[in-house]
Amino acid sequence: MVVYAGQGDPRRSIELLWRGTVAEKRPGPKPGLSVDAIVDAGIAVADEQGMAFSMRAVGERLGRTAMALYTYVPGKNELVDLMYDRTMAELPTSYPLDDGWRPAVTRWAHDMWEFYGRHPWVLQVSQARPVLGPHEFAVVEALARILVTTGLPGRQLRGIVGAINYFVRGAAQTVAEARAAGGATGEADEEWWYARSAVLMEIEPDLAKKFPVLHLLESDREPVDPELPYLENDAVENFRNGLRVLLDGIEGAVAKP
Amino acid sequence: MVVYAGQGDPRRSIELLWRGTVAEKRPGPKPGLSVDAIVDAGIAVADEQGMAFSMRAVGERLGRTAMALYTYVPGKNELVDLMYDRTMAELPTSYPLDDGWRPAVTRWAHDMWEFYGRHPWVLQVSQARPVLGPHEFAVVEALARILVTTGLPGRQLRGIVGAINYFVRGAAQTVAEARAAGGATGEADEEWWYARSAVLMEIEPDLAKKFPVLHLLESDREPVDPELPYLENDAVENFRNGLRVLLDGIEGAVAKP
DNA sequence: GCTCATACTTTACGGCATAAAGAATCATCC
DNA sequence: GGATGATTCTTTATGCCGTAAAGTATGAGC
Numbered sequence: 001m002v003v004y005a006g007q008g009d010p011r012r013s014i015e016l017l018w019r020g021t022v023a024e025k026r027p028g029p030k031p032g033l034s035v036d037a038i039v040d041a042g043i044a045v046a047d048e049q050g051m052a053f054s055m056r057a058v059g060e061r062l063g064r065t066a067m068a069l070y071t072y073v074p075g076k077n078e079l080v081d082l083m084y085d086r087t088m089a090e091l092p093t094s095y096p097l098d099d100g101w102r103p104a105v106t107r108w109a110h111d112m113w114e115f116y117g118r119h120p121w122v123l124q125v126s127q128a129r130p131v132l133g134p135h136e137f138a139v140v141e142a143l144a145r146i147l148v149t150t151g152l153p154g155r156q157l158r159g160i161v162g163a164i165n166y167f168v169r170g171a172a173q174t175v176a177e178a179r180a181a182g183g184a185t186g187e188a189d190e191e192w193w194y195a196r197s198a199v200l201m202e203i204e205p206d207l208a209k210k211f212p213v214l215h216l217l218e219s220d221r222e223p224v225d226p227e228l229p230y231l232e233n234d235a236v237e238n239f240r241n242g243l244r245v246l247l248d249g250i251e252g253a254v255a256k257p
Numbered sequence: 258m259v260v261y262a263g264q265g266d267p268r269r270s271i272e273l274l275w276r277g278t279v280a281e282k283r284p285g286p287k288p289g290l291s292v293d294a295i296v297d298a299g300i301a302v303a304d305e306q307g308m309a310f311s312m313r314a315v316g317e318r319l320g321r322t323a324m325a326l327y328t329y330v331p332g333k334n335e336l337v338d339l340m341y342d343r344t345m346a347e348l349p350t351s352y353p354l355d356d357g358w359r360p361a362v363t364r365w366a367h368d369m370w371e372f373y374g375r376h377p378w379v380l381q382v383s384q385a386r387p388v389l390g391p392h393e394f395a396v397v398e399a400l401a402r403i404l405v406t407t408g409l410p411g412r413q414l415r416g417i418v419g420a421i422n423y424f425v426r427g428a429a430q431t432v433a434e435a436r437a438a439g440g441a442t443g444e445a446d447e448e449w450w451y452a453r454s455a456v457l458m459e460i461e462p463d464l465a466k467k468f469p470v471l472h473l474l475e476s477d478r479e480p481v482d483p484e485l486p487y488l489e490n491d492a493v494e495n496f497r498n499g500l501r502v503l504l505d506g507i508e509g510a511v512a513k514p
Numbered sequence: 515g516c517t518c519a520t521a522c523t524t525t526a527c528g529g530c531a532t533a534a535a536g537a538a539t540c541a542t543c544c
Numbered sequence: 545g546g547a548t549g550a551t552t553c554t555t556t557a558t559g560c561c562g563t564a565a566a567g568t569a570t571g572a573g574c
Contacts, residue, residue: 027572065522067524145470159499166427204391284549290552323531325553
């Protein structure tokens, strides 16, 4: 079971996110840690263990107890908020528009896709009521800067930005979770997938007859890339096709009134 | 912190999902519960408390201890798998196609949107779930049956089915999480949002200058429906606009090649 | 050299899923 | 009809988790 987190105390999170740390002269022992170091350690642990990482684990990586972290960070939720924004610093903040908005949006989407692949736990951070940190702002601004060049009105663009985000996130989630499940049991994707179909077929042999259209969709396959694990072939193909449709829709909106 | 779950032992889950329970003559005390009763109780508790519901809470609702449930269900993850599929039984399994695929897909999307509103915890159940239950199959089959009438090839439809799903889920998630966060702190959406912007503005007054395009998008607003909470106005509007773009894209694919 | 804020550890609490063991129930066989 | 043993359910216990509270060591400023 994986943990879904984020949404610490907004005031604290926002201050930590936006306010630069000011080094003052103070009594007491020198701080051996820093918010930055803790956030980095947190990201490293989460990349390995997923969102179910524990404060104890983060502390251990820094040679401290879990409680030592509470000197720097109010709690786990706020830490996740900080980790979330920090990772986003990896992403580009602007895209060339020489060939128009469409290739630029495609690049943005692929960058996000790969980003989620590197840090799957990010997909578990709550989306609504975002604790908007500077880097998340920058990432969304980058997409918005591409899309304004379509000339579409703001309220339509908001829907489009949302749709693209939901799509990329959702597609990435599918892969991330599939990988996590396979990785957890140590099975390869392919075996894992087949093992399940086998059980299903054994119990419900008439699946194809009961859900004929799904069966139809499933059977129309492109040749498989042997480099990628079984499930990821599907995911990549679906991502490309879905994105194309989405972009076609935007193009339609641009062309028409 | 909310829990993200699902993905129990696939064999057990699949058997419980697809195999009808056979009542045999057996020694020992009569079972006072049943898998069905437990699943229903689980759904009721999850509707109230979200995915962070506990086995203890489910047991209590049935007048038993948490451990009593383990006689019927292997563990919490498998229970979530069952709850997930059971709720899906609420959804229609077919849609009229008299006016073509577009209104039918729109209906499907709105039904899903409302469904997620009734059972927000469902959004926390893993997506890459190979543990497909009969009702989830039926829901996706319903969408597929609408979309085959476009005449598009299977592999393109897979991408489209995925895109629609991701979009609806993502949009619903935003609302669900907003509501959950509001409920948790007891604040209304609006206050919450304003409080946060206030903190943000206090710390980073130049936000509009730093992210000019986002500022532009944010300021182009439709008149607000006073019936709905602040954030939900946004969400509903974005849902409608995003869906329109997505459907336009499908239409383009149908018309073109 | 004393004061006291600070960094960090230790211990402890209440919550969770669930393993293990025990108590109660009841169809079946002798 | 009484013993057997499978079955339901409770009790107790284990080992996680986040984090509150209290204790110890450090070092700047008076």
